[in-house]
Amino acid sequence: MTGPARPAGGQRPTIKDVAALAGVSKGAVSMAFNGRPGVSDATRARVLAAAGALGWEPNLSARVLSGSRVDTVGLVIARPARMLGLEPFYMEFISGIESVLAGRDSALLLRLVRDPDEEIEVQRAWWRSRQVSGSILVDFRRDDPRVAELAGLGLPAVAVGHPSLTGGLPAAWTDDAAAVAEAVRYLAALGHRRIARVGGAAELGHTAIRTAAFEAAAHELRLEQWSSTDTDFSGSQGARATRTLLASPRRPTAILYDNDLMAVAGLSVAAEMGLSVPRDISLLAWDDSQLCQLTRPKLSAMSHDVFGFGAEVARRLLAVLDGAQPQTGPVATPVLAPRDSTAPPRR
Amino acid sequence: MTGPARPAGGQRPTIKDVAALAGVSKGAVSMAFNGRPGVSDATRARVLAAAGALGWEPNLSARVLSGSRVDTVGLVIARPARMLGLEPFYMEFISGIESVLAGRDSALLLRLVRDPDEEIEVQRAWWRSRQVSGSILVDFRRDDPRVAELAGLGLPAVAVGHPSLTGGLPAAWTDDAAAVAEAVRYLAALGHRRIARVGGAAELGHTAIRTAAFEAAAHELRLEQWSSTDTDFSGSQGARATRTLLASPRRPTAILYDNDLMAVAGLSVAAEMGLSVPRDISLLAWDDSQLCQLTRPKLSAMSHDVFGFGAEVARRLLAVLDGAQPQTGPVATPVLAPRDSTAPPRR
Numbered sequence: 001m002t003g004p005a006r007p008a009g010g011q012r013p014t015i016k017d018v019a020a021l022a023g024v025s026k027g028a029v030s031m032a033f034n035g036r037p038g039v040s041d042a043t044r045a046r047v048l049a050a051a052g053a054l055g056w057e058p059n060l061s062a063r064v065l066s067g068s069r070v071d072t073v074g075l076v077i078a079r080p081a082r083m084l085g086l087e088p089f090y091m092e093f094i095s096g097i098e099s100v101l102a103g104r105d106s107a108l109l110l111r112l113v114r115d116p117d118e119e120i121e122v123q124r125a126w127w128r129s130r131q132v133s134g135s136i137l138v139d140f141r142r143d144d145p146r147v148a149e150l151a152g153l154g155l156p157a158v159a160v161g162h163p164s165l166t167g168g169l170p171a172a173w174t175d176d177a178a179a180v181a182e183a184v185r186y187l188a189a190l191g192h193r194r195i196a197r198v199g200g201a202a203e204l205g206h207t208a209i210r211t212a213a214f215e216a217a218a219h220e221l222r223l224e225q226w227s228s229t230d231t232d233f234s235g236s237q238g239a240r241a242t243r244t245l246l247a248s249p250r251r252p253t254a255i256l257y258d259n260d261l262m263a264v265a266g267l268s269v270a271a272e273m274g275l276s277v278p279r280d281i282s283l284l285a286w287d288d289s290q291l292c293q294l295t296r297p298k299l300s301a302m303s304h305d306v307f308g309f310g311a312e313v314a315r316r317l318l319a320v321l322d323g324a325q326p327q328t329g330p331v332a333t334p335v336l337a338p339r340d341s342t343a344p345p346r347r
Numbered sequence: 348m349t350g351p352a353r354p355a356g357g358q359r360p361t362i363k364d365v366a367a368l369a370g371v372s373k374g375a376v377s378m379a380f381n382g383r384p385g386v387s388d389a390t391r392a393r394v395l396a397a398a399g400a401l402g403w404e405p406n407l408s409a410r411v412l413s414g415s416r417v418d419t420v421g422l423v424i425a426r427p428a429r430m431l432g433l434e435p436f437y438m439e440f441i442s443g444i445e446s447v448l449a450g451r452d453s454a455l456l457l458r459l460v461r462d463p464d465e466e467i468e469v470q471r472a473w474w475r476s477r478q479v480s481g482s483i484l485v486d487f488r489r490d491d492p493r494v495a496e497l498a499g500l501g502l503p504a505v506a507v508g509h510p511s512l513t514g515g516l517p518a519a520w521t522d523d524a525a526a527v528a529e530a531v532r533y534l535a536a537l538g539h540r541r542i543a544r545v546g547g548a549a550e551l552g553h554t555a556i557r558t559a560a561f562e563a564a565a566h567e568l569r570l571e572q573w574s575s576t577d578t579d580f581s582g583s584q585g586a587r588a589t590r591t592l593l594a595s596p597r598r599p600t601a602i603l604y605d606n607d608l609m610a611v612a613g614l615s616v617a618a619e620m621g622l623s624v625p626r627d628i629s630l631l632a633w634d635d636s637q638l639c640q641l642t643r644p645k646l647s648a649m650s651h652d653v654f655g656f657g658a659e660v661a662r663r664l665l666a667v668l669d670g671a672q673p674q675t676g677p678v679a680t681p682v683l684a685p686r687d688s689t690a691p692p693r694r
Contacts, residue, residue, distance in 0.1 A: 053402075055398070070472075096428070101459075105354075109456050114449075296615055
């Protein structure tokens with residue numbers, strides 16, 4: 001086979017060599033490779049030909065030839081941009097990922113999309129062009145199309161979700177069913193017989209898991225009354241759901257929320273309706289960002305180290321990139337952090 | 348000059364062609380280009396030679412040859428990972444950026460570093476390898492080394508910061524001095540003569556701008572007493588600063604905060620110390636994420652569309668990538684949103 005034409009001296013080709021061979025400036029080489037306006041098609045073709053002849057390419061050669069590697073990790077989120085900024089979960093999760101990547105000179109490539117099908121296109125393109133070394137996959141739905149499509153791609157990935165949702169992909173998850181059961185048992189032990197849950201987005205697999213666990217616990221504990229409402233995780237939908245519950249003729253005496261932002265909103269609704277927390281109504285949050293300790297009363301929560309979860313997922317992915325066998329298994333289960341928003345119901 | 352050897356038929360070279368010419372599998376080509384273990388140095392050299400001869404490279408050729416372009420935008424943040432997840436500002440800002448990038452099939456490359464010098468290294472590496480088409484630069488300090496270093500690089504960039512901090516870089520900023528003056532004038536108009544400010548991180552240029560504006564307004568309005576405290580923007584430091592202020596023998600009657608998280612924490616401290624807001628103490632927040640409307644009382648704030656700010660910065664950068672002249676200018680100034688946490692002081 002024919003090796004690429006190397007510049008004199010056997011040195012690694014540089015952009016200068018490509019520019020000289022193509023008879024253009026270094027800036028023109030950059031523009032041609034970067035797809036920018038400012039060079040003609042003919043010039044672009046000449047630059048590409050020169051680069052090909054010299055074996056030069058702008059993105060990967062330096063690090064491949066130096067033997068070093070800088071990993072970029074992909075994360076695609078199919079949620080509205082507005083929502084992403086409002087809910088503490090993702091920023092804490094991303095911060096945890098970044099805390100691990102920063103130690104490896106690595107960065108996170110973050111993209112918002114409309115749905116899992118669009119994510120599949122993005123992940124394919126990223127992997128094909130090696131813009132990412134691997135990806136973290138989140139927000140699995142039931143029968144998620146990513147399971148089959150991405151498993152076949154060869155893309156190193158860690159799926160954040162229960163194995164019942166993530167199929168054969170290496171996965172990390174919290175045991176949401178166990179945590180929901182603990183939450184309901186705690187409220188029942190305080191004496192609550194009418195418990196409502198303000199849940200998350202119905203299309204997400206982990207919401208369905210929590211809903212089923214809530215139903216099962218309510219049955220098992222022979223509650224007098226229970227209900228689950230779906231929301232989009234926003235404070236405003238959390239407030240609306242709470243208002244509906246508290247305005248009902250036979251209102252619940254305790255409410256379990258699927259995140260903490262909605263519980264903070266619920267606290268505000270209770271005050272607006274003249275109800276005292278926890279005397280008139282107990283509220284129990286989920287995720288437990290620092291929000292829960294900034295309210296009055298402080299919110300009891302199913303506490304979950306979201307930052308640590310992100311860090312652990314990143315560590316598992318980097319281990320795969322280093323050649324380790326993919327690891328599948330749960331991370332720590334959310335645990336009850338009782339504070340001042342839960343108490344026995346008034347008799 | 349010699350063009351690259353094309354496969355028969357004049358088609359664009361594929362990874363299959365490279366694999367065939369190098370006598371290896373497609374997977375080995377990927378591994379060689381991705382710097383992964385699993386291929387020998389000899390194989391890696393053979394693959395690179397074959398790719399060079401064919402004019403194939405994994406990252407850019409497809410989009411360059413097709414004439415389309417997918418931009419990746421870089422964002423480097425020099426803050427501790429933990430902090431990033433706790434403060435609403437960055438997630439809203441990033442969400443705003445993503446809302447614009449998503450419409451262009453573009454992604455954000457996000458990296459955390461320790462300081463501006465490390466950012467310079469990262470931006471250089473990203474730009475040299477064309478991992479990014481341009482970058483958004485944030486958190487400028489006085490005499491920020493990025494101004495000189497990155498201006499000379501040719502990297503398309505939009506700097507988020509006042510021109511007194513960002514030098515010749517195209518910049519977008521909020522007029523923090525005007526907003527601070529408005530905040531102090533509002534509190535003074537309510538009758539407050541002892542006003543404290545719980546500020547942000549001392550090393551950031553915009554904190555210094557706000558501190559100077561606060562001093563100037565206090566002088567101009569002949570306040571009886573004023574002070575500024577620096578923090579790291581966290582709820583815990585905001586709480587501590589508030590506790591110190593409220594425990595002082597001659598406590599302020601109003602406190603202005605540099606973000607909303609610290610104001611929420613301040614509200615909690617006032618309650619803990621048995622002080623009523625706004626009867627005993629007025630609190631005025633900054634940024635105005637939805638947190639401010641979830642508390643009781645609702646927090647008055649210098650309201651600022653952080654999501655819209657991120658979106659505008661992204662639009663300006665994309666315009667530059669499309670060949671437009673860089674635009675420098677302020678975005679909307681934060682405006683007063685009076686709610687229930689500010690009132691005239693008790694006589």
